[in-house]
Amino acid sequence: MKLLLVVACALVDADRRVLLAERPAGKQLAGLWEFPGGKLEAGERPEACLIRELHEELGITTWESCLAPLTFASHAYEDFHLLMPLYVCRKYDGIPRGQEGQRLKWVRPKDMRDYPMPPADLPLIAPLIDLL
Ligand code: C5P
Numbered sequence: 001m002k003l004l005l006v007v008a009c010a011l012v013d014a015d016r017r018v019l020l021a022e023r024p025a026g027k028q029l030a031g032l033w034e035f036p037g038g039k040l041e042a043g044e045r046p047e048a049c050l051i052r053e054l055h056e057e058l059g060i061t062t063w064e065s066c067l068a069p070l071t072f073a074s075h076a077y078e079d080f081h082l083l084m085p086l087y088v089c090r091k092y093d094g095i096p097r098g099q100e101g102q103r104l105k106w107v108r109p110k111d112m113r114d115y116p117m118p119p120a121d122l123p124l125i126a127p128l129i130d131l132l
Contacts, residue, residue, distance in 0.1 A: 002080040007049045008037035008124070010070065011058075012090045016132040017106035020115055021057065024102050033105065033115040035086060035124065036096075046085055054092070059099050062092035071127045075120035086124045088131065108132075 011019040020033040038053035040046060047064045054060050072085040098104050107115060109128040117125075 001076070004080045004082045005040040006037055006082060006084045007040055007046045007053065008035035008073075008084050008086045008121070009050050009054060009067070010035055010086060010088045010124075010128055011054075011060075011092065011096065012088060012132065013106055015106075015108075017108050018112075018128060018132070019058075019096055020105050020107050020112070020117075021098060022103040022105075023118075024100055029118045031116070032118050033107075033112075034118055034121055037084070047087070050087055050089075054089075057099055057102075058094075058096040058104075060092045060094040060096050062089050066091040070131065071124060073120045073124055075123075077120070082120050084120055086127075 021036045023029050023032050023034055036057050040049045047067050051062055054062055067087045067089050070086050070088050075082045109125055109132055112125045
């Protein structure tokens with residue numbers, strides 16, 4: 001089965017809320033709320049991938065020293081196996097805005113069950129509740 005590598009981020013604000021982004025219409029799993037991030041390019045380090053994706057998707061700038069690995073998801077979708085490390089980021093420049101018009105929400109981890117999320121993202125909630 002194909003292996004897909006995606007890097008995801010829990011952006012944390014001063015109230016210990018985490019940013020979720022709605023997957024845009026037209027994409028797979030459209031309308032579900034996910035941790036921002038994206039696909040690792042060939043030869044790219046996960047931290048560099050996340051810095052690039054956060055800039056492309058949310059218009060913010062962060063730095064490798066501000067990214068702390070927390071856990072990772074490993075989920076077998078029907079046509080690929082997704083391996084997705086989750087980093088925590090508490091320091092960045094700019095105000096997150098969906099660069100492709102996607103809706104954003106700051107959510108307390110304990111309230112995340114109210115937001116439909118891709119199945120791969122669900123096991124990431126418990127470690128965030130423990131952390132925050
Ligand atoms: O975001 P993108 O469409 O590039 O991600 C590729 C696939 O990885 C998605 O179709 C989805 O199945 C999975 N994914 C996920 N959770 C995320 C990001 C991506 O399950 N937070």
